[in-house]
Structure formats: structure tokens, C-alpha cells
Amino acid sequence: MSWIPAASTLAVLLGVSWLAGVYNQLVRARNACEESWADIETELRRRYDLVPNLVGTVRGYAVHERSVLKLFCEARAAAGVHHDSPVVQAREALDLDSKVQQLFALAERYPELKTSARFQELHDLLTDSEDRIQRARRFYNANVRELVNCIESFPSSLVAHVFGFQEREYFAVSADDAAVPSEVRFRGG
Numbered sequence: 001m002s003w004i005p006a007a008s009t010l011a012v013l014l015g016v017s018w019l020a021g022v023y024n025q026l027v028r029a030r031n032a033c034e035e036s037w038a039d040i041e042t043e044l045r046r047r048y049d050l051v052p053n054l055v056g057t058v059r060g061y062a063v064h065e066r067s068v069l070k071l072f073c074e075a076r077a078a079a080g081v082h083h084d085s086p087v088v089q090a091r092e093a094l095d096l097d098s099k100v101q102q103l104f105a106l107a108e109r110y111p112e113l114k115t116s117a118r119f120q121e122l123h124d125l126l127t128d129s130e131d132r133i134q135r136a137r138r139f140y141n142a143n144v145r146e147l148v149n150c151i152e153s154f155p156s157s158l159v160a161h162v163f164g165f166q167e168r169e170y171f172a173v174s175a176d177d178a179a180v181p182s183e184v185r186f187r188g189g
Contacts, residue, residue, distance in 0.1 A: 022159040029147035033168045036140035037086070040171060043136050044079070044093060047129040051076045051096075054122045058103055061113040075099040086140075086171040093133070100126060137171045144168045 055073065079096040104123065107113050114120075148167050151160040159165075 019159060022156045023163060026147075026150050026156065026160055026163070026165050029143065029150050030165060032143040033140065033147050036136065036143045037168075037171075039136045040086075040089075040133065040140050043129065043133045044089070047096075047126065047133065048076065048080045050122060050125055050129060051100075054100075054103060054119075054126065057116065057119045057122060058106060058113065061107075061110045061116075086169045090137075090171050097130070141170050141172070144170050 055076075075092075075096045076099070079092040081092070107119065107123075144167075147165075150156050151165055151167055
């Protein structure tokens with residue numbers, strides 16, 4: 001009968017080991033989400049910081065297009081605010097993206113602007129920035145999916161519930177937001 005205490009000790013050790021393993025898996029998944037969200041914020045900040053240079057370059061050529069530049073600056077200000085919700089941040093980023101496209105469309109009306117080396121450099125940097133944001137978004141969403149899978153899967157869902165692990169929001173826009181086309185308005189043309 002001496003094997004009973006040894007078996008119960010072994011069962012307790014296995015249970016604690018399993019619990020620690022699941023807990024650590026959840027912590028790694030949560031930390032990966034936080035790290036990848038920081039990457040998105042870094043890329044959004046990089047793009048946000050490029051925008052004033054682009055506006056300044058365009059403003060010099062398109063002085064009478066004040067309404068477009070004003071909308072663009074408003075979208076930049078909204079996108080620059082820190083949001084706790086990835087959904088809200090994605091919506092603001094989408095709005096800024098549409099305004100960037102409006103600015104590029106505006107540049108089509110000014111051939112001398114399109115050939116400006118500074119404008120071309122900023123255009124290339126913003127295009128690169130958009131690509132980097134998309135890569136960071138995919139990486140973040142993959143980490144969120146991993147965390148959600150850990151939280152929702154049995155038996156790790158029990159550990160997640162006991163220790164208060166929360167699901168994260170995906171960095172995505174709703175189908176309704178994505179379906180609304182950007183309105184491009186130019187005065188006098």
C-alpha cells in the first residue's frame with residue numbers, strides 16, 4: 001500500500017505540471033499579441049509621421065485644394081490618437097488610407113508635383129509603410145488567433161477562465177466599413 005501515496009504524489013505533480021504548462025502557453029500567446037500590437041502601433045506611427053511631409057509637399061503645388069488637405073489633416077489627427085481597440089484603430093487607419101489615396105489622386109492633376117523627387121520619395125515611403133502595416137496586421141491577427149484558440153480550447157479554457165485570460169480583438173475593419181467607398185471631392189474640377 002505504499003504505492004498509493006507515491007501514486008497520488010505523482011498525480012499531483014503531473015496535474016501541477018500540466019497546469020503550469022497550459023498557463024505558460026497562455027502567457028506566451030498573450031505576450032505575443034501585446035508584442036505584435038506594439039509592432040502595429042510602431043508602423044502606424046511611422047506612417048503618421050510621414051504624412052505632414054506629404055501634405056507640405058502637395059500644399060506647395062495645390063494651394064487651391066484646401067478642402068482636400070483639410071480633410072486629410074483631420075484624418076491624420078484622428079488616426080494619430082492612441083486607441084485601446086484594434087477595431088477602432090483599424091477604422092481610423094482605413095480612413096487615413098482613403099485620404100492618402102485622395103492625395104495621390106490630387107497629385108495626378110499636377111504633373112510637376114508627380115515628377116517632384118520629394119513627392120516620389122514620400123510616395124514610395126508611404127507605399128512601403130502600408131506594406132509593413134499589412135505584414136504587422138497579419139502577424140498580430142495570427143497571434144490573436146493563437147490566443148483565442150488557447151482560450152476557447154478544452155481543457156486550456158478552464159485554466160484561462162480561472163486566471164482571467166481575455167481574448168483580443170482582431171485588427172480588421174468590419175465588412176460595412178470596408179464596403180463604403182472613399183469619396184474623392186475636388187473643388188473646381
